[in-house]
Amino acid sequence: MLLRSPLSSSSPFISPSSSSKPRAPHLYPLLHHSISRPKEVKRGNLAIVSAQISQVHNYGTVDFENKTNLHWSDLYRRILTTKIEDKCVASVLETWDSEERRLSRWTLGRVAKELRKFGHLKEALEVYLWKEAQGNRFFNSSSDMAIQLDLMGKVRGPESAEQLFFSLSDSFKDKRTYCSLLNVYAHYKLKEKAQSTFDLMFEKGYEADALSYNVLMTLYLNIGEHANVVKLLQDMKEKNIALDIYSYNIWISNAAAMQDLDEMENVLNVMESNNVNANWSVYTNLASKYIQLGLMEKAEACLKEAEMRITGRDRRAFLFIISLYGNIGKREELYQIWNWYKSSFNSPLNTGYKAMLQALVKLGDGDGLESLYEEWGRSGSSLDPRVSQVLVGWYCSNGLSDKARETLDQLVQRGGKPNEGMWGTLAEGYMKENRLSEAVSCLEKAVSCGGQVGRSPSNYKWRPRPSFVQDLLEICKQRAQTDIADQVVEIFKREGWDEIEPCKGFEE
Structure with missing residues (x-):
């Protein structure tokens, strides 16, 4: 919620001195703060670090991790191939259900949870929509509807989420679905709607907890209203609402945004006094803020602490x-x-x-x-094109557009499908090398790829960076290549991008 967060090698990934076991990281104290150790629970020879974690994105759904199933991961991987093979998730589920193994509510929920976890929101929504299309075959709880509502909003936009919410029966309009709607409004930074939904939840008598506060505080943090974050934290204190890990991370991020280093570091003291163990996310959050402030030694110390708190898988x-x-x-x-x-x-x-x-x-x-x-x-x-795009970007930034194109072509030969980001990056690489015809050709391919995977709402379409367009048209002007400039302007007219200033200026 907060952490936002190849061909020969002279650098082997496992050095001769490395052992098969992970190293025990050395601890470096912060310059002005002594980091407290989390409490450990001994189980045999293992020390397990505990921490309280808010289920902000689960909305009360069943803890699928406690189940064991040998087949859900195969279905998950098969669904991921739909992005590459231009298949729909519904057809994959139909085939699996009729030919492989009868689908259960648990399997569908587990697969959807994993898809959400790794940002495949469109596919997760399609799983829920297929489940809904089966009529009364599967039981639906308000938790299921809350998840579907959240996905609907993030994939298709807030209006679609509102339509789904208002269509629900009264039995489904409970704290979970209201909080899901609140989360959608916060996601789109709809301040008034989010605040009114938050207030309505309390008017209806829903018990106040960290989850709803976290959602609203994150909204205020993202729109830069830091004083409102402080007010909500104070309100939680006055109402004896226990902060969870997400709350403390919001507090840290808000203090960092206000460049209040003392307050940022004081959060650890408050956590310790409240007997809350700081998990890895707290220390990676602190590390990211120290990096933003240019305090690299403190950032490294926090990363060492974060390593000590990695538990499980x-x-x-x-x-x-x-x-x-x-x-x-x-x-x-x-x-x-x-x-x-x-x-x-x-x-x-x-x-x-x-x-x-x-x-x-x-x-x-x-x-x-x-x-x-x-x-x-x-x-x-x-063959996720977003992996290949990293290497393509590296080549293009270093004047190696031919190697970038070779990487893209190899992905296609192996059955992969380049996305608009790859084509757009390659277009910029060619432009930097004054290879204008090739740049425009790649620009055309980027446009033809359509909406980018994982973005919301679903009608999102990729657009080139305005600075790229401006530079491309300027080079065309300098070299008197009006035919290529006309192609660029035509692309923008066709796509309805007339409002982009570089294109308007050139056309005039």
Whole structure:
């Protein structure tokens, strides 16, 4: 909610000195704060670190992690291929249900949860819509409707979420669905609607808790109304509403936005006094804020603490830490956490490879970038174009557009489907090399790809950066290549992008 968060290699990913076990990270105290240790519960020889975590995105849904099933992951992977093969999720579910194994409510919920977790919101919504289309076959709870409402809003827009909410029977209009609607409004920064929904929830007598406060505080944080965040935190204190991990992270982020370093670090003291154990997300959040403030030593100390708090099989912790080590330029630590990540799972997912590739870009490690991309190609993972786009971007930023095009063509040969981001990046690469015809050709292909996967609402269409258009038209003007400039203007007219200033200025 808050953390936002290849071809030969001279740098092996597992160094000779590395062991198969993850290293025990050294601890570095913060310059002005002694970081407290989380309390540990001993189970045999294992020390398990506990922390209170808000279920902000679950809306009361069943804890599917406690179930065991050998087949849901196969269905999940098959659904992901719909992006590549131009299939619809409904057809995959129909085939699975009739030919493979009778689908259960639990399997559908587990798959949808995993899709949401990794940002495949459109596909998750389609799972819920297929389930709904089966009539009375599957039981629906208000938690199910809350999840579907949240997905509807983020994929199709707030109006669609409102229509779904108002169509619900009174039995489904409870605290869960109201909070889901509140979350949609907050997502789109609809301040008045969010505040009125928040107030209505209390008028209806729904018990106040951290979840609804977290949603509204995040909205105020995102629109820069930091004083309102402080007021809501004070309101929680006065009403004896316990803050959870998300609440504390919001507090940290709000203090950092106000550049109040003392308040930001004081949050750890408050957590300790309230007997709340800071988990990895608190320390990665602190690390990201220290990076923004240019305090790299404090950021690294927080990352060491975050590593100590990785428990179980939480991929997100690794991904955040990988990204942040890239930000502070710690190459050795980056490779060590990557090797630990790989040893903790049967195989890294596309999200893991993408995070590591992006971190290597930040480090300027071209050899490592190419080597890891080759490893991804051998891994058998689905051909997510967003992974390839990282390497394409690296080549284009370094004047190697031909290698970028070769990477794109290889993805196609292997059965992958380049997205608009890849074509757009390649267009910019060609433009920088004054290869204008090729740039416009790639621009056309980017436009033809349609809406970008994972964006909302669903009618979103990719657009080139205005600065790219301005530079492209300026080069055309300087070189008197009016035919190419006319092609660009025609693309913009066809797509209804007449409002983009560089294009308007050139046309005049």
